[in-house]
Structures are given as structure tokens and as C-alpha cells.
Amino acid sequence: KAGVTQTPRYLIKTRGQQVTLSCSPISGHRSVSWYQQTPGQGLQFLFEYFSETQRNKGNFPGRFSGRQFSNSRSEMNVSTLELGDSALYLCASSLGAGKNTEAFFGQGTRLTVV
Amino acid sequence: GESVGLHLPTLSVQEGDNSIINCAYSNSASDYFIWYKQESGKGPQFIIDIRSNMDKRQGQRVTVLLNKTVKHLSLQIAATQPGDSAVYFCAENRGGNNRLAFGKGNQVVVIP
Numbered sequence: 208k209a210g211v212t213q214t215p216r217y218l219i220k221t222r223g224q225q226v227t228l229s230c231s232p233i234s235g236h237r238s239v240s241w242y243q244q245t246p247g248q249g250l251q252f253l254f255e256y257f258s259e260t261q262r263n264k265g266n267f268p269g270r271f272s273g274r275q276f277s278n279s280r281s282e283m284n285v286s287t288l289e290l291g292d293s294a295l296y297l298c299a300s301s302l303g304a305g306k307n308t309e310a311f312f313g314q315g316t317r318l319t320v321v
Numbered sequence: 322g323e324s325v326g327l328h329l330p331t332l333s334v335q336e337g338d339n340s341i342i343n344c345a346y347s348n349s350a351s352d353y354f355i356w357y358k359q360e361s362g363k364g365p366q367f368i369i370d371i372r373s374n375m376d377k378r379q380g381q382r383v384t385v386l387l388n389k390t391v392k393h394l395s396l397q398i399a400a401t402q403p404g405d406s407a408v409y410f411c412a413e414n415r416g417g418n419n420r421l422a423f424g425k426g427n428q429v430v431v432i433p
Contacts, residue, residue: 213364238419250421
């Protein structure tokens, strides 16, 4: 069974640009969550999608957005990139049917904003 | 690795010894907890979870203990191996719907 797949693995963008990251969850998993990981703030929750609907949202500005498709694949978008957006962006996949289910992470996308 | 900071608490342990990693959580309403291991260049890897109706759960070479009274979680690794060297995070499900709040992480260094 394939794990969580995130693409691309690495990205370099310029301030002001926008970026789209992709996540394919484990087959059969319907919940996809996104996290930002930085040395200073650690792992922080961005948002969670289940059945194409955003169920939960963290405390990030509106420049951070996401969506989920009918096949459960998810994308997140960051517009008007800032230097502080440089981070490892992680996607987690879970069955999502219940409240507390195991979440499995992908390898992440390393975003560098210059 | 993808460590959470320059000043991660670090546990140095001799190969073959047992390791204990501690975590304090903040939300008494949290009812689901997970331990993750993160190696350099990789995403967090699920190790073991525990629900709030339990105080102990065992896996392969790992045991998680939950003390809800003092809001404390620990991970015990038996017979620590070099491959156990990594950053370990505890996470609590705060608010349900798979929204995890992570601790700052603990670096474990295994000395051969």
C-alpha cells in the first residue's frame, strides 16, 4: 500500500509569488491535514479537509488556502509569498471517519522563499 | 533533520539501554495522543497512540504512558538501537477532527 505522497519535494520561490503544493493520501483515507514545520515554531496545524470540505482551520492568514478533490487528493496554496513562509510543509492522511484516527505523514515539501 | 529548534532537549542514551521521553500537554480536554519519530529529511513517522480512556499501551519495543491527572505523556523505548536516533514528538488531538497539536520535540541520540 503506497504511503502519503507529496509533490514537489523541494521548491524555491521569490517573495510575492504564489505556490501550490500537492498531497495524495493513502488509498482509502478521506482526511487530509496540512502542517507547517519551522525551526522556530515547530509543527503547526494549517487546515484539514474531509470529503472535499474544510473541517478545521488553524491560525494562519488567508494567504494560506487549500482544497480537496473527489479522489481525496489535496492541494494547498500560498499566495503573496513572504520570507517567513519558508518551511517544510507536511501533509497527513487519515481515515477520517471517526474523531481520533491515526494520522500518517508524507515526506513533506521543502519551500524556500528568497 | 527537521528539528523544531536549535535548543531541543536532547537525550543521549547508550545502545541497548532503555529510553524515556517525556511530554507535558496543556489541554485537559484532549482525548487522543500520538507519538511520532522524525528522522533527518523525512516526515514524522507514527509510532504509537493512546486514547484517554487508557493509561498504558504497548507496542513493539515501545510503551506509552498517560497520566491525565498531571497531563503528562511518556514514551519508553526498550533496548534502544542506533536506528532510534531521531527527534520524537508527542501530539494531542485538540478539538477533534484530526487536528493535532505538537510538542516541541525531543532529540534522542543513541551512542553505539
